[in-house]
Amino acid sequence: MSGASRHYVLAAGGTGGHLIPAFALATELERRGHHVALLTDARGAQLPGKPDFLPVHLIPAGRFGKNPLHWPRGIAAIREGRRMALRLFESFAPSAVVGFGGYPVFPALLAALAAKVPSVVHEQNAVLGRVNRLLARKVDAIATSYPDVARLSPRHAGKVHLVGNPVRAGVLALRDEPFPAFTADGLLRVLVTGGSQGARVMSEVVPDGLAMLPPALRQRLQVTQQCRPEDLETVRARYRGHDIPAELGTYFEDMAARLADAHLFIGRAGASTIAELTAVGRPAILVPLPIATDDHQAANTREIVRAGGARMIRQDKFTAKELAKQIQAMAQRPETLATAAHAAWNCGRPKAVEDLADLVESFGGTALMDVIRVDGGDGRAASGEFAAQGAARDMMR
Structure with a gap:
């Protein structure tokens, strides 16, 4: 697909497993004439391999451990990350937000839901990750790397797209x-x-x-x-x-x-x-x-x-x-x-990055829609497995 230049925000945790496919998608979207920004944590900002054109915005992610005493701090960090992402969206006006797993994705996707920006999550593994499980019901599309993905509910089959896991161009x-x-x-x-x-x-x-x-x-x-x-x-x-x-x-x-x-x-x-x-x-x-x-x-x-x-x-x-x-x-x-x-x-899926970019572009709308934002949400409540699930669901409402 091609068309008017659009803005896309990618969100990923600070490991290579999350960021390598994010970097690959950023490069492909930039090649197609779009503008891309990355939301990640401090660790992700230090990972080598980031494309030179890609601006990085750090947001607090917030983690929930097994100790409930730590939950208020995690919730506060997620809320602050959500506020920061919303401020970025106001100036950057993304056509879609793409999450690649990891804790920074949660506040970024919460912000996308609040701003009614279309959202996509990409799962690199053959088991749906915890953050992606929590967001699965709310996002517009789930891109997978394997034909069979455990912990992915059959209820979401209509929004699942097998694209593969993008790898480095080299x-x-x-x-x-x-x-x-x-x-x-x-x-x-x-x-x-x-x-x-x-x-x-x-x-x-x-x-x-x-x-x-x-x-x-x-x-x-x-x-x-x-x-x-x-x-x-x-x-x-x-x-x-x-x-x-x-x-x-x-x-x-x-x-x-x-x-x-x-x-x-x-x-x-x-x-x-x-x-x-x-x-x-x-x-x-x-x-x-x-x-x-x-x-x-x-x-x-x-x-x-x-x-x-x-x-x-x-x-x-x-x-x-x-x-x-x-x-x-x-x-x-x-x-x-x-x-x-x-x-x-x-077993390789060499067109993974092109297929993922096509999927992301499909939520880009028209040039006019980039100005007159359309509602990409479906109004359904979130569910999933995540520590402090009740608090997380409250933030998604």
Whole structure:
């Protein structure tokens, strides 16, 4: 879709999982001639990768813990965030507000409801997040990344749109590149990450697991692994002791290039990780974060595992022996790894950002409607699971 230049506000929590797709949508909307602003928290303002054109507005988010004594402070923060968002809407006049999950989305979407601005939420995971669950009945559209999303009520089926999870342009550009040649006597390049902080379990298990591979396979290994700073020297010593060449770092700026070269990925199952693996088509061994809310990382693995593009190992079963067993099953024959790569590729949704932008633009109205604001609300009361639900519902009325 195209048309008159419009204004859109994106709201996202301060993690890469929320902000990477928000940045991708901002870039696509700007490419289409629209103006975009971002609402986030202080942590989100510091995340690298923000497009230069994108202005950032910080709002208090407010969190509810299990202790009711903390609820008044959380409610006050949400109300203040709502007021700040409303002030932005008065000057920026958005055609729609798009939430990507995380606590800052709640006051931003409350403001959109109050101002009768159309609203969309995007869910990156295979389980609907808590904030999105609370807002699901009120928003105009729910964009999903997976065909099956747990905790999403069938009552909302009419407003659900499967678009996928937008990924960075540099990763998406690799989709049409062939899987790197993997032969019976060539290198086996393994990429290991543990999320933004580098999971300690990867440092403890992966070097010893790779060392347990048959000599013919172990001697062909070339490893790139992200580690926590405090784990670097220990992991380096382990690889040296196993005589396995490994490049270690706490952060790799050229992660897209390293993913392009990799034959096998080992790591967590965050939404952005899965989206990038399926965009490029890389086989994986996935170890979901066991403390992830609603076990959503395990849910994220279901589609790619079912397709044959990855294997999932629960962390309590993630031992060196089990890892070696799974790598052997995937990599002992070149065609097995290539087949898994193609299966992962088939799970990709490369048009996610275009489809999401089309959906957002569909609530943009006409140029005249941008001046004469129309009611995008449906007047229904909110429901959902959220700590201090009663207070939250009161704020949505």
